[in-house]
Structures are given as C-alpha cells and as structure tokens.
Amino acid sequence: MNLGQLPLFPVSASDHATQVDYLFLALMAVSAGIVLLLTVLILFSVMRYHAGSAADRTPPRINTRKLEVTWTVLPLIIFTGIFAWGTSLFLDREKPGEAPMEVYVIGRQWMWEIRYPDGRHEHNRLHVALGQPVRLIMTSEDVIHSFFVPALRVKQDVVPGRYVTLSFTPNRCGEYPIYCAQYCGTAHAEMVGVLDVLAPVDYASWLSAGVAPDSLAAQGRALFAEKGCAGCHTPGAAVHAPRLEGLFGKQVALADGRFVTADAQYIHDCILLPHRNVPAGYDPIMPSYQGQLRETEVIALVEYVKSLRPPAADMRGPEVRRPDPEMKQKQPPAP
Amino acid sequence: MNESYLTDGGSGFRSWLLTRDHKRIAILYLISISVFFMFGGAAASMMRAELATPKADLVTSEVYNRLFTLHGVIMVWFFLIPSIVTVLGNFLLPLMIGAKDLAFPRLNLASWYIFVLGGLLALYAILLGGVDTGWTFYTPYSSTYSNSYVILMAVGIFIAGFSSIFTGLNFIVTTHKMRAPGLYWFRLPLFVWALYSTSVILVLATPVLAITLALVALERLMGVGVFDPKLGGDPLLFQHLFWFYSHPAVYIMILPGFGVISEIIPCFARKPIFGYHFIAFASIAIAVLGFVVWGHHMFVSSQSLYAGVVFSFLSFMVAVPSAIKVFNWTATLYKGRIELATPMLYALGFIGLFTIGGLTGLFLATLAVDVHLHDTYFVIAHFHYIMVGGMVMAYIGGMHFWWPKITGRMYPEIWGQLSALIIFTGFNLTFFPQFILGYMGMPRRYHAYPEQFQFLNVLSSAGASILGIGYLLPICYLSWSLIKGKRAPRNPWNATGLEWTLADSPPTVHNFDEIPVVDCEPYRYDLPEMASAKGDIT
Numbered sequence: 001m002n003l004g005q006l007p008l009f010p011v012s013a014s015d016h017a018t019q020v021d022y023l024f025l026a027l028m029a030v031s032a033g034i035v036l037l038l039t040v041l042i043l044f045s046v047m048r049y050h051a052g053s054a055a056d057r058t059p060p061r062i063n064t065r066k067l068e069v070t071w072t073v074l075p076l077i078i079f080t081g082i083f084a085w086g087t088s089l090f091l092d093r094e095k096p097g098e099a100p101m102e103v104y105v106i107g108r109q110w111m112w113e114i115r116y117p118d119g120r121h122e123h124n125r126l127h128v129a130l131g132q133p134v135r136l137i138m139t140s141e142d143v144i145h146s147f148f149v150p151a152l153r154v155k156q157d158v159v160p161g162r163y164v165t166l167s168f169t170p171n172r173c174g175e176y177p178i179y180c181a182q183y184c185g186t187a188h189a190e191m192v193g194v195l196d197v198l199a200p201v202d203y204a205s206w207l208s209a210g211v212a213p214d215s216l217a218a219q220g221r222a223l224f225a226e227k228g229c230a231g232c233h234t235p236g237a238a239v240h241a242p243r244l245e246g247l248f249g250k251q252v253a254l255a256d257g258r259f260v261t262a263d264a265q266y267i268h269d270c271i272l273l274p275h276r277n278v279p280a281g282y283d284p285i286m287p288s289y290q291g292q293l294r295e296t297e298v299i300a301l302v303e304y305v306k307s308l309r310p311p312a313a314d315m316r317g318p319e320v321r322r323p324d325p326e327m328k329q330k331q332p333p334a335p
Numbered sequence: 336m337n338e339s340y341l342t343d344g345g346s347g348f349r350s351w352l353l354t355r356d357h358k359r360i361a362i363l364y365l366i367s368i369s370v371f372f373m374f375g376g377a378a379a380s381m382m383r384a385e386l387a388t389p390k391a392d393l394v395t396s397e398v399y400n401r402l403f404t405l406h407g408v409i410m411v412w413f414f415l416i417p418s419i420v421t422v423l424g425n426f427l428l429p430l431m432i433g434a435k436d437l438a439f440p441r442l443n444l445a446s447w448y449i450f451v452l453g454g455l456l457a458l459y460a461i462l463l464g465g466v467d468t469g470w471t472f473y474t475p476y477s478s479t480y481s482n483s484y485v486i487l488m489a490v491g492i493f494i495a496g497f498s499s500i501f502t503g504l505n506f507i508v509t510t511h512k513m514r515a516p517g518l519y520w521f522r523l524p525l526f527v528w529a530l531y532s533t534s535v536i537l538v539l540a541t542p543v544l545a546i547t548l549a550l551v552a553l554e555r556l557m558g559v560g561v562f563d564p565k566l567g568g569d570p571l572l573f574q575h576l577f578w579f580y581s582h583p584a585v586y587i588m589i590l591p592g593f594g595v596i597s598e599i600i601p602c603f604a605r606k607p608i609f610g611y612h613f614i615a616f617a618s619i620a621i622a623v624l625g626f627v628v629w630g631h632h633m634f635v636s637s638q639s640l641y642a643g644v645v646f647s648f649l650s651f652m653v654a655v656p657s658a659i660k661v662f663n664w665t666a667t668l669y670k671g672r673i674e675l676a677t678p679m680l681y682a683l684g685f686i687g688l689f690t691i692g693g694l695t696g697l698f699l700a701t702l703a704v705d706v707h708l709h710d711t712y713f714v715i716a717h718f719h720y721i722m723v724g725g726m727v728m729a730y731i732g733g734m735h736f737w738w739p740k741i742t743g744r745m746y747p748e749i750w751g752q753l754s755a756l757i758i759f760t761g762f763n764l765t766f767f768p769q770f771i772l773g774y775m776g777m778p779r780r781y782h783a784y785p786e787q788f789q790f791l792n793v794l795s796s797a798g799a800s801i802l803g804i805g806y807l808l809p810i811c812y813l814s815w816s817l818i819k820g821k822r823a824p825r826n827p828w829n830a831t832g833l834e835w836t837l838a839d840s841p842p843t844v845h846n847f848d849e850i851p852v853v854d855c856e857p858y859r860y861d862l863p864e865m866a867s868a869k870g871d872i873t
Contacts, residue, residue, distance in 0.1 A: 031694040038687070052672075075658045086703045087703075090640075142475075143480050146710060164637045181779075
C-alpha cells in the first residue's frame with residue numbers, strides 16, 4: 001500500500017457533508033487545544049516540581065473559587081456554542097430540498113431493495129441525479145438496519161413497522177459506498193451497496209434504458225384488486241368501509257377521539273395493524289394483512305392510495321367529518 | 336500483634352467460601368473478575384486478529400458475531416461494572432471510614448455468590464454456542480430473529496444485576512451509618528464519595544435493566560408483543576429502556592475510577608487535593624445528569640428530532656463536571672513534590688486517556704457530527720478510551736497503590752513502571768487509529784471490510800498485541816510478589832487516610848484495634864512530616 005495515498009479523510013459528495021467536515025475540524029481544534037494545554041501543564045509540573053527539585057513552592061496567592069468558576073463557565077460556553085452549531089446543521093438536514101425525488105428503500109436481511117416511483121427496482125444500488133434533491137422513504141422487513149453513506153455524512157436507522165426518511169442533495173458525481181450500520185445478524189457486513197450519482201445526461205439515459213415497468217401506483221392498483229381490497233373500499237360495496245379517494249394527506253378522526261394525518265405511515269398501519277387506528281364511524285372489521293403482504297407490496301398500495309383523487313361530486317373527501325358519538329348507532333350494521 | 340485477615344480464621348477453602356470479612360470477599364471478587372477479564376480479552380484478541388486483513392479468513396461471520404457479543408457482555412457486566420466497586424470498594428470502604436466491616440456482611444457474601452452464579456450462566460450460554468446479538472440486545476433481532484442462546488445469557492445478566500443492587504445498598508447504608516466519630520461527609524476521602532455516587536446509580540438503574548431483559552424474554556418465549564412491530568410492539572421502546580440503564584452504567588464504570596485517581600494524585604504530588612468540594616459534588620452531578628442523557632445513543636434511531644436536541648444539550652452539560660475533575664487533578668500537581676511511582680504513572684495516563692475519551696464524547700454529543708459517526712469505529716474508540724484508557728488504568732493503578740495494604744507485599748517498582756508505559760503505548764496504538772477509521776466511515780461489528788481501511792486496522796491489531804503483553808505483565812509480577820515481594824510496611828507511601836495510618840498491612844480481621852476518631856480534613860499532605868512519599872520501614 002502506498003502510504004502517500006493513504007486515505008485519512010473521506011470524500012465529500014454533498015454540501016451538507018462539507019458543512020459537517022467544518023464542524024468536525026472545529027471540534028478537532030478545540031480538542032487539540034485542550035489536550036495540548038493539559039499536556040503542557042502536566043509535563044511542566046512533573047518536570048519542575050518533581051520530588052527533590054529546588055523549585056519555589058510557596059503557595060500561590062490565587063482565589064480558588066474564581067479559578068473553579070472560570071473552568072466551569074468557560075467549557076460551558078464553548079460546549080453551548082458547539083451544541084448550537086451541531087443542532088442547526090442537524091435540523092437543516094431534515095428539511096428536504098425543492099421538489100425532492102422520492103425513492104423507497106426496503107432493508108431486509110441482508111440487502112437493500114430500492115424502489116423508484118416509476119416502478120423500477122434494483123438491489124444494493126441507488127441511482128440519483130447530480131444536484132437533484134432526494135428523499136428516501138425507508139422501512140425494514142425484519143430487524144433494524146441503518147442506511148449509512150459516509151460520503152454524505154448521513155445515516156438513518158431503518159426500523160421495521162415505520163417509515164423513516166433521509167434527505168440529501170448530491171453535488172459530486174461518482175460511486176459511493178452504502179453500509180448497513182446497525183448490526184442486523186449473520187451477514188451484516190455484507191449488507192453493503194453503492195450510491196451512484198450520475199450527471200443529468202447520464203441519469204436521463206439510465207432512466208430511458210430498458211422496458212419501463214408499471215409505476216408503483218399501477219402495481220398498487222393491481223394488488224388492490226387482487227388482494228380483495230376493492231371488495232369493501234369501493235363505492236357501492238356492501239360493507240361499510242372508508243372510501244380512499246382523496247384520503248391521502250387529510251386529517252382523519254379516529255374512533256378513540258384522536259386525529260391523525262393520513263400519511264404513508266397511517267395507510268401502512270391500517271393495512272398491517274388495522275386495530276391500531278380505527279376511523280370514527282366504522283366498525284373494526286378490517287382484517288390484518290400481516291404476513292400476507294410484503295413491505296414492497298404495502299408501499300405499492302400506499303402509492304396507489306396516494307394517487308386516488310377525490311371524486312368531483314364530493315370534494316370534502318370521505319374522512320373529514322368531525323367525530324359524532326351518535327353516528328355509530330345510525331350506521332347499518334355490516335353484513 | 337494480631338494476625339492478618341489472610342491467616343486469622345483459617346486458610347482452607349471453607350474459611351474463604353464462607354467468610355463474611357469484606358476484605359476476603361474483595362479477594363474472591365478479584366479472582367473471579369480476573370478470570371472473566373481473561374475470557375473477554377481472549378475474544379478481543381481473536382477479533383483483532385481477524386481484522387488484520389480485510390477478508391474474512393480467520394473466523395466466519397457467525398463466530399465473529401459471537402465473539403464481539405461475548406467480549407461486550409463479559410467485559411461490561413462481569414468485569415467493568417464490578418471491578419473497582421467490588422474489589423477496591425469492598426476492601427477499602429470500611430477501612431477508609433474506620434469501620435469493622437460493611438453494614439451487611441452476609442449480604443456482601445451473598446452478592447458474590449449471586450455474581451458468580453450469573454457469570455457461570457453467561458459462560459454456559461457461551462459454551463453451548465454463544466449469543467450473536469451484540470451486548471446491546473437490540474430488538475426485534477434479539478427477541479424474534481436471533482437463533483442463539485439469548486435467554487440464557489439474559490438470565491445470567493439478570494441475576495448478576497441483583498449482585499449490583501445488593502452491593503449498592505450495602506455501600507449506601509455503610510457510608511451513612513458506619514463512619515467513624517468525627518468523620519463528617521466533607522472529611523471523607525473522595526474515593527468514598529465516588530463509591531457513594533456509584534452505589535446510588537447501581538440501585539436506581541439496575542432494576543430497569545432487569546425489567547428490560549424480562550420483557551425480551553417474555554416476547555421471545557411467549558410472543559407477547561412488546562418490541563416487535565409485527566406483534567404490535569415498538570422496537571424503539573427497547574432502546575429507551577436499555578439505554579436508561581446502560582448510559583448510567585457508563586458512570587458506574589468510570590466514577591469509581593475518578594475516586595481512585597483522586598486518592599493517588601495527592602499522595603504522589605504531596606499536596607492536598609485541589610478543589611475537594613468541587614470534585615465531590617462533580618461526582619454527584621455526574622450521577623444525577625447521567626440519568627437524563629440516554630437518548631444520545633438514539634440520534635439516528637428515528638426518535639423525535641426535538642428529543643434529539645434536548646438529549647444533545649444535556650449530554651454537553653454532563654461533560655462539564657468531568658472537565659472540572661480533570662482541571663482540579665491537574666491543578667493539584669502544581670507546586671507539588673511529584674514522584675513518578677507506578678500508581679502515579681497510571682494516574683497521569685488516566686488523565687490523558689480519559690481527556691481524549693471525554694473530548695471525543697463531545698463529537699458524539701454534537702447532533703450533525705453524530706449522524707455521521709454513530710455506529711462507526713469512532714464510537715468504539717471513544718468508549719474504549721473511557722472504559723479501558725480511563726477505567727482500567729485507574730483500576731490497575733489502584734491495585735498497585737493498595738497492593739501493599741491488600742497483600743502485605745510490595746510489587747517490584749521497575750516492572751510496575753514498565754507495565755504502565757507499555758499499556759499506555761499499546762492502548763493508544765490500538766485505539767487512536769480507530770478514530771480515523773470511524774470518520775472514514777468504517778461501521779462497527781463488521782468482520783470483513785473494504786481494503787482502504789486495512790492499514791489503520793493493522794496498526795490497531797499491532798497495538799492490541801502490545802496491549803495484551805502490557806496486561807499480562809502485572810498479572811505475572813503481582814503474583815510473583817505474593818511470595819517473593821518485600822514485606823510491606825503499614826504505610827509505604829506515607830499516605831493519609833485511615834487505611835494507611837491506623838490499619839496494618841495486611842489489616843487484621845476487624846481492621847482497627849480501637850475505633851478511630853477523625854479530627855481533620857483528608858489529604859493533609861501539606862504538613863511538614865508528609866513532605867515525602869517515602870514511607871515508614873518495618
């Protein structure tokens with residue numbers, strides 16, 4: 001190995017990564033300063049005041065309390081400054097850029113599955129365009145994984161049963177390693193992938209290569225029919241079930257009095273854990289699809305529900321009624 | 336002259352296994368945790384050997400995953416947490432406060448048996464085939480997916496936890512009720528303050544660990560949905576519960592180390608400790624604040640952003656009392672009469688390594704930086720600087736300092752100084768490269784890694800072999816000194832403290848001939864007769 005080319009600092013592929021590097025270097029400077037100060041003080045004391053030396057040892061005339069307050073307050077100020085810097089950078093990162101491209105990432109023992117909204121999917125490889133903000137929506141099919149791209153200085157635990165997001169905007173073309181950073185079992189060290197940042201031209205040709213599959217929402221529509229969802233969740237169905245047109249993003253009143261936003265997490269939970277959030281006015285008769293649907297299929301269904309526009313006749317949408325305790329009795333019982 | 340505790344009351348197995356003497360129980364702990372340390376160290380050596388090359392060539396991933404779990408579980412629960420508390424603490428607490436024994440001598444012996452039972456169960460789980468969850472037991476991997484002896488290991492840790500709780504209770508009661516006449520709180524040696532703070536954490540935090548492990552077992556055995564989302568549980572709940580114990584547990588490990596350093600530094604600088612009250616209260620502040628920073632282990636876990644902000648801030652706050660301690664120790668050296676005896680070398684090494692460990696803790700408390708560093712080798716390096724660079728240096732330094740008192744024999748000084756230097760060098764070579772590896776992005780718990788990380792890993796493995804030799808040295812020459820070492824005088828360092836001034840080396844069964852009466856502050860190294868660390872000669 002050529003020591004001259006020894007990598008001691010990771011490449012940076014986003015503005016955020018460069019910002020983190022500045023903060024890291026500032027922390028290094030503060031730490032090096034403190035270590036140097038202590039080393040000098042200790043070495044000075046040991047050399048000058050070793051037993052038997054003739055150094056002057058008349059007690060110093062210093063105000064002990066002032067000294068203690070100084071070395072309490074000074075670190076406090078420095079620490080607060082670092083805290084504020086780190087926090088603002090952290091919160092900035094959470095804001096997605098303009099019109100982010102949303103990509104689904106599913107972690108499973110031991111691979112990353114990448115699902116693009118246009119229906120393409122690949123394993124352990126994520127293609128993105130230079131300068132295009134990306135928002136990853138991630139979940140796990142089994143245990144906790146962690147999506148870690150050192151070149152972007154970001155990672156996010158990928159938790160089963162939850163949709164978590166990770167946003168970034170790449171500013172440098174190239175291939176960068178993706179690691180699983182949360183220990184996930186036997187082949188944890190093999191759960192690695194590549195982030196491929198392409199120039200816009202290359203990205204366009206990557207997009208147009210091959211036969212375009214059905215979009216995620218179209219795949220969801222097929223599943224919706226195949227799994228029998230349509231039997232209840234369509235106008236005129238015999239069963240009293242919530243209508244899904246225009247549902248996405250609305251506030252939903254629940255039977256227990258809570259209000260929740262009908263986001264991807266809500267749709268996900270309604271499919272897999274239907275008794276967690278029962279909408280007000282409906283009986284808890286929805287069966288759980290736990291074990292019958294894979295997370296990728298749930299994602300397709302979420303995309304399908306997202307794509308359903310509210311019917312023109314009823315722009316209010318079916319779910320925005322305030323909860324009415326009397327309402328339940330008025331409904332005809334489900335057959 | 337009365338006989339020493341080592342011979343009085345017989346020396347057969349029975350006299351040791353049924354003893355209620357805190358000093359003999361300390362020796363029992365010393366032997367048992369040394370055995371556990373060997374197991375944990377052997378696992379670490381195999382991991383470092385595997386990591387010398389990027390490919391998986393020495394062990395498979397299954398074996399490697401079991402090795403790091405073994406290393407973590409054994410080192411944390413069966414070496415670090417008991418080490419200073421149960422060995423030096425058990426031996427010294429009654430001696431330092433002028434008591435005959437701990438408040439509950441039988442409970443003390445029972446604690447040891449419980450500890451050994453827990454340890455044996457953990458070792459049995461390892462012999463059967465091991466556990467592959469990591470010492471953190473993250474769910475749902477541990478509760479649903481792992482195909483290994485999780486329950487048995489958890490039962491071992493669960494049982495050992497009761498040993499911690501009983502020891503903590505024993506120390507708290509002893510400190511409150513058994514101090515010698517005149518030994519007011521602010522006349523206590525700082526080691527006692529540190530033990531007291533540690534005991535409070537042991538009593539308050541350990542039950543939460545027991546609850547957490549019981550819930551994991553409940554889910555694993557009976558499918559009760561607590562942590563697995565497929566059963567309607569929440570995997571993050573486990574992390575909150577686990578770190579609510581395990582972060583304070585970090586302070587269980589390091590606080591007694593602070594106590595040891597606060598005894599050694601004034602003795603070999605021949606000066607009263609600087610800022611006694613500040614060091615004492617810093618221990619209490621760390622014990623209290625340590626309970627409210629657990630969320631900094633979870634910045635990328637998908638806990639709420641604002642929880643992250645609050646935990647980040649509190650984590651910076653807990654760094655302040657640690658900084659106060661370091662500055663006070665350094666100030667104690669100024670205008671002292673410093674002797675670089677072995678315990679002092681270990682103590683100075685402690686200050687250096689603990690400072691680096693503490694400062695890199697700030698990197699990890701900083702939100703945006705932690706998002707990058709979390710679960711990389713930077714974290715590994717950071718907590719080894721605290722646990723091994725800090726805690727183990729303090730433990731070995733303390734063992735040298737009180738060795739004459741415990742055994743009645745002097746260790747060979749030259750060998751002691753040599754071991755301190757070798758351990759310091761080997762430690763830095765092992766763990767400093769890991770900071771760089773971490774920032775480069777090498778994740779922890781990987782048995783195989785990309786080639787670009789090899790050079791730094793080779794340095795680290797080379798350092799580990801030096802460190803291994805460093806640890807073997809004291810084991811050899813301290814054992815040698817038991818038979819061949821010079822007889823120790825009562826107070827070889829001319830130190831203050833009741834254990835040195837009024838108790839024999841080794842002490843008699845009841846420690847003191849008559850109940851000591853204390854009439855002055857601790858650490859009166861400024862008196863004319865205390866000018867030198869050359870002690871009395873028998």
